[in-house]
Amino acid sequence: MKPAVDSPPPLTVRTVPVPDPGDLPARLPHPDALAWIHHGEGIVAWGQAARTTIPGGPDRFTRARAWLDDLFTTAHIDDPLGLPGTGPVAFGSFTFDPAAPGSVLIVPRHILGRRDGHAWLTTIGEPTGDPLTLAHPPTPPTGLRWSDGTLTAPAWQHAVATAVQRIRHGRLGKTVLARDLTVQAAQPIDPRVLLDRLTTRYPACFTFAVDGLIGATPELLIRRTGDHIDSLVLAGTLPRGATPADDHARAQRLLNSPKDRREHAYAADMVRDALTPLCADLHVPHQPEILTLPNVIHLASPVHGTLDKERSVLDVLAALHPTPAVCGTPTGPALDLIRELEAMDRGRYAGPVGWIDATGDGEWGIALRCAELDPADPTRARLFAGCGIVADSDPAAELAEAQAKFRPMREALQG
Numbered sequence: 001m002k003p004a005v006d007s008p009p010p011l012t013v014r015t016v017p018v019p020d021p022g023d024l025p026a027r028l029p030h031p032d033a034l035a036w037i038h039h040g041e042g043i044v045a046w047g048q049a050a051r052t053t054i055p056g057g058p059d060r061f062t063r064a065r066a067w068l069d070d071l072f073t074t075a076h077i078d079d080p081l082g083l084p085g086t087g088p089v090a091f092g093s094f095t096f097d098p099a100a101p102g103s104v105l106i107v108p109r110h111i112l113g114r115r116d117g118h119a120w121l122t123t124i125g126e127p128t129g130d131p132l133t134l135a136h137p138p139t140p141p142t143g144l145r146w147s148d149g150t151l152t153a154p155a156w157q158h159a160v161a162t163a164v165q166r167i168r169h170g171r172l173g174k175t176v177l178a179r180d181l182t183v184q185a186a187q188p189i190d191p192r193v194l195l196d197r198l199t200t201r202y203p204a205c206f207t208f209a210v211d212g213l214i215g216a217t218p219e220l221l222i223r224r225t226g227d228h229i230d231s232l233v234l235a236g237t238l239p240r241g242a243t244p245a246d247d248h249a250r251a252q253r254l255l256n257s258p259k260d261r262r263e264h265a266y267a268a269d270m271v272r273d274a275l276t277p278l279c280a281d282l283h284v285p286h287q288p289e290i291l292t293l294p295n296v297i298h299l300a301s302p303v304h305g306t307l308d309k310e311r312s313v314l315d316v317l318a319a320l321h322p323t324p325a326v327c328g329t330p331t332g333p334a335l336d337l338i339r340e341l342e343a344m345d346r347g348r349y350a351g352p353v354g355w356i357d358a359t360g361d362g363e364w365g366i367a368l369r370c371a372e373l374d375p376a377d378p379t380r381a382r383l384f385a386g387c388g389i390v391a392d393s394d395p396a397a398e399l400a401e402a403q404a405k406f407r408p409m410r411e412a413l414q415g
């Protein structure tokens with residue numbers, strides 16, 4: 001069965017080179033923004049030429065791919081640049097829980113991109129005047145009121161303590177527990193303000209916006225460029241220190257912490273196991289390195305490989321999600337424990353988020369450090385943060401880590 005879709009007529013797609021557009025979020029003409037930006041480069045987009053929602057189920061990535069193949073293979077494409085992200089593109093965001101509905105793919109009407117000295121504008125369907133002149137300055141959110149989400153901080157610490165007990169006495173090595181916060185603003189929250197603040201403050205992260213899910217994730221799940229793939233596995237975290245010397249000491253502590261190294265190894269090993277059958281060669285470092293962000297320090301393993309045959313970025317993504325960075329090890333029992341102890345619907349938090357073009361190239365992150373606007377009331381949003389839990393995790397330290405992971409989005413909202 002195919003996903004529930006409108007069946008659009010064949011797409012007409014035209015990509016043209018444009019002068020350097022400068023700051024990408026500043027070019028978005030209205031709040032209904034799509035974005036993927038890293039170190040100031042990437043794509044922003046608006047309008048909808050086609051859209052599908054994908055039900056939960058083990059075949060959801062295959063369904064997504066089938067829908068895109070139909071759309072892109074029948075499209076009339078004029079793309080003199082032929083770069084990753086030129087021609088037609090779909091933005092996507094999948095729910096964390098494979099059984100949950102709510103995953104979405106959107107093919108925008110207008111895509112503005114900048115990469116490696118090239119800039120382009122892609123228009124899908126009939127041109128609608130000059131979309132680059134439509135920008136209106138967005139208004140920052142005001143009157144913010146914060147509340148606990150599903151669990152209070154003490155209740156969440158209790159859930160962490162329960163997870164630790166289950167891990168010590170069961171066959172589970174690791175799980176990942178998240179909590180949510182809610183925020184209420186006086187007016188609808190404009191994603192462009194959040195994108196602007198996140199790209200400025202977290203340039204090394206992948207800043208994204210897809211259908212009201214906005215964030216800046218440091219974790220690259222998979223990038224495909226031709227037959228080359230990259231991934232950045234993260235797990236093991238400390239909040240930033242107060243001084244450079246303190247940061248240095250914390251980085252050493254992280255590298256030498258058996259608890260954090262174990263937490264990281266679960267994630268890196270799973271990514272290696274999932275990618276090995278898809279690759280002609282694969283490099284996963286033996287030791288993690290340190291990634292320092294403005295709010296936290298992570299253990300990080302950059303992974304690179306060459307695919308053994310033609311595979312879309314979605315095929316690779318299907319083999320990876322959910323990794324132990326957001327779920328645990330083994331996957332099934334870890335997922336069951338998350339469903340039981342978090343007592344909330346993660347929605348698209350911790351799911352894959354990114355873009356794919358007609359050649360199968362694309363970049364997908366794990367949707368972390370993010371907020372989801374309430375589709376029924378855009379003055380409201382839910383923020384999420386989670387932590388890997390292993391046998392020797394300390395609930396108070398995990399709470400402090402989660403607070404540090406909320407910071408990018410809290411501050412993007414607060415100014």
Ligand SMILES: C=C(O[C@H]1C=CC=C(C(=O)O)[C@@H]1O)C(=O)O
Pocket residue numbers: 176178219234235236237298324325326368369384385386387388389405
């Ligand atoms: C689940 C989150 O982070 C994951 C990614 C990096 C480090 C993590 C950790 O050290 O716990 C988490 O596995 C989150 O930010 O909500």
